[in-house]
Amino acid sequence: MLKKIIKRILISIPVLIGVVLVIFIMLRIVPGNPIVTMLGEHVNQQTIDKLTVEMGLDQPAYVQFFKYVWNALHGDFGTSYRMNRSVTQMIMDAFPYTVKLSILAALISWTIGVVAGVVAAIRQNRILDRLFMGTALLGVSMPIFMAALLLQYVFAYKLQLFPISGYEGFSALILPAIALGWNSAGSIARMTRSNLVEVMQDDFIRTARAKGRTEAGVIVFHALKNALLPVVTMMAIQISSMLSGAVLTESVFGIPGIGRLAVNAIENRDMPLLQGTVLFTTVLIIIGNLVADILYSVLDPRIREVK
Amino acid sequence: MAENVLEIRHLKTQFFTRKGVLPAVDDVSIEVPAGKIVGLVGESGCGKSMTAMSVMGLLRHPGKVVAGEILLCGRDITHLSPRELAKIRGSEMSMIFQEPMTSLNPVTIVGKQVEETILLHEKCSRAEAKKRVIQIFQEVGIPEAEKRYNAYPHQLSGGLRQRVMIAMAMVCRPKLLIADEPTTALDVTIEAQILELFKKLRDEIGTSIILITHNMGVVAEVCDYVYVMYTGQVMEQAETFELFANTRHPYTKGLLRSIPKLDEKTDRLYTIKGVVPNLLHLPAGCNFSTRCGECMERCGKEQPPLYEVSPGHKVRCFLCQGACGTAAPEPETLRAAETGKEGV
Ligand SMILES: Nc1ncnc2c1ncn2[C@@H]1O[C@H](COP(=O)(O)OP(=O)(O)OP(=O)(O)O)[C@@H](O)[C@H]1O
Ligand SMILES: [Mg+2]
Numbered sequence: 115m116l117k118k119i120i121k122r123i124l125i126s127i128p129v130l131i132g133v134v135l136v137i138f139i140m141l142r143i144v145p146g147n148p149i150v151t152m153l154g155e156h157v158n159q160q161t162i163d164k165l166t167v168e169m170g171l172d173q174p175a176y177v178q179f180f181k182y183v184w185n186a187l188h189g190d191f192g193t194s195y196r197m198n199r200s201v202t203q204m205i206m207d208a209f210p211y212t213v214k215l216s217i218l219a220a221l222i223s224w225t226i227g228v229v230a231g232v233v234a235a236i237r238q239n240r241i242l243d244r245l246f247m248g249t250a251l252l253g254v255s256m257p258i259f260m261a262a263l264l265l266q267y268v269f270a271y272k273l274q275l276f277p278i279s280g281y282e283g284f285s286a287l288i289l290p291a292i293a294l295g296w297n298s299a300g301s302i303a304r305m306t307r308s309n310l311v312e313v314m315q316d317d318f319i320r321t322a323r324a325k326g327r328t329e330a331g332v333i334v335f336h337a338l339k340n341a342l343l344p345v346v347t348m349m350a351i352q353i354s355s356m357l358s359g360a361v362l363t364e365s366v367f368g369i370p371g372i373g374r375l376a377v378n379a380i381e382n383r384d385m386p387l388l389q390g391t392v393l394f395t396t397v398l399i400i401i402g403n404l405v406a407d408i409l410y411s412v413l414d415p416r417i418r419e420v421k
Numbered sequence: 422m423a424e425n426v427l428e429i430r431h432l433k434t435q436f437f438t439r440k441g442v443l444p445a446v447d448d449v450s451i452e453v454p455a456g457k458i459v460g461l462v463g464e465s466g467c468g469k470s471m472t473a474m475s476v477m478g479l480l481r482h483p484g485k486v487v488a489g490e491i492l493l494c495g496r497d498i499t500h501l502s503p504r505e506l507a508k509i510r511g512s513e514m515s516m517i518f519q520e521p522m523t524s525l526n527p528v529t530i531v532g533k534q535v536e537e538t539i540l541l542h543e544k545c546s547r548a549e550a551k552k553r554v555i556q557i558f559q560e561v562g563i564p565e566a567e568k569r570y571n572a573y574p575h576q577l578s579g580g581l582r583q584r585v586m587i588a589m590a591m592v593c594r595p596k597l598l599i600a601d602e603p604t605t606a607l608d609v610t611i612e613a614q615i616l617e618l619f620k621k622l623r624d625e626i627g628t629s630i631i632l633i634t635h636n637m638g639v640v641a642e643v644c645d646y647v648y649v650m651y652t653g654q655v656m657e658q659a660e661t662f663e664l665f666a667n668t669r670h671p672y673t674k675g676l677l678r679s680i681p682k683l684d685e686k687t688d689r690l691y692t693i694k695g696v697v698p699n700l701l702h703l704p705a706g707c708n709f710s711t712r713c714g715e716c717m718e719r720c721g722k723e724q725p726p727l728y729e730v731s732p733g734h735k736v737r738c739f740l741c742q743g744a745c746g747t748a749a750p751e752p753e754t755l756r757a758a759e760t761g762k763e764g765v
Contacts, residue, residue: 316523317518317520317523317524318523318524318525318526318527320479320518320524321518321524321525321526321586321589322526323479323507323510324477324479324510324511324515324516324518324590325510325511325515325537325538325541325589325590326507326508326509326510326511326512326538326541326542327507327537327541328503328504328507329503331507331541335537336526339528339529340526340527340528343528413528414528415527415528415530415573415575416527416528416573416575
């Protein structure tokens, strides 16, 4: 088990290096002098040269790359061109907002998703099933930004139940969390339903009935655990899509999290900041997938064995 | 004379499918005396499992018991509420299934699954329940019972899983155990061991057992009584010895002849000609008339009732009309099928 986890972590390392390399190369291909970006159009050539040397931009690309990786390994993602602040510090300031938003989105969407899925499975092919699954399909197919704009328009602008934009406390997170969890709730509900319907056909369900479990007992004590195993894995994977979804949601609702940081970085051609946020998010996604893998093997005894 | 643990009277179970009403069990009456093993035999699809599922109240939509009575220890259980049924399932009657590989919950250790049955039906501490599980594991012949308590189903062989199923079914000492082809998925050695176990359970605990099988050899081995089923009906019933010694129904004769025998030199394996008719399109008269070598004109028009040819021996065949006790001359009935299969 431990061996397997360590192996998975080791496999993640080349992935990470690859990601850094790709980002690094891409940002260097993008036209535009970073120093001009930093100081504005009318800076003189002398200053540009001086800063180029100071920032190490005159060195060969591979040296810059290794320097960057080395520093990143020490938790230093460089300095933002635009803000002239430590990127690490900026990420750490923004991160709590993203975390709060994602956790809230996860809690809301997973609860709704699982409950709706179970109810739909029990009431298979009846009205509630059709209603929930129709909504879920809408959830899966509606893009996040659309959900975000829609929610913002109805609940913040028209009904004025929530702030339109900006972070003024917990209530400001509710609409963005719903928008962010929208897709997840849909896919969790659909997956829960189809798994549960399938598991209920299994032979061991018949055994549970034969030993004297009532229908409710059969579902709670036998069907759910089996049906939710793959769902839990999906949830862990969804953490990563929530993080990427946060970029859009945070921008729409003006939440000062990692997502908005990334968008700002793109708008300002702030390379170190963009590099930092993308890299940081990548690490989170890799961790999310790792957790998903480990969770699944811890929960399912059939996989736990396989070394 | 001990009373009957189970009495099925004129049971009719039907499936309401889109193509029509399918009579899976048609007017079946079965008596299971206390402490006896009753065999239910017949070809695939003849309604053995559905008879069992009807007794257990485990039929799923679109299947439904439409008529008849099921008396468990004298009490009619056909009209019990789901909750009341659940209460007697696992405690007074229990069932094991053909598929030991998939009949256990894959994500729970087997000990807990057996324990669950105890805790569902009896007031009992967990520690005590665990003790009883280990004890029943030993009784059904699971080696290293304490270690196996913590095993997951996939860690056990098919034979061991079936023993776990038997332990689960027997742990509350039910009066009736229904075993639906419990050994079909197992190899012959394990099959023999499991059958021995059934006899032991019958003799030591006094549980009555309905043993569903399509294997006449198994019937001869362990059953006290036999019911031969065909297309949802009982065709012949008798004590096992009587049935083998005085086989009356052409269908039963066919079944017995299709067992390969070691002492007979044949190069063809016998099979009953024709195929089981579709339950939605049964022949007008006797259900077996389309395949019967002794079919008479009358058989195509009328359904024969069950004739009692000797006490306890009943046959659904016009050949037995009026024949009481004495054996009628046995015409050479069924022709060897022209399937051309090389026999052993
Ligand atoms: N869900 C269902 N819907 C419609 N018909 C069904 C259903 N389940 C069973 N049947 C029908 O009921 C009949 C009896 O089936 P049953 O399972 O009792 O046969 P069996 O004697 O146990 O056969 P086997 O030896 O294959 O287990 C079959 O002809 C089958 O077509
Ligand atoms: Mg069957």
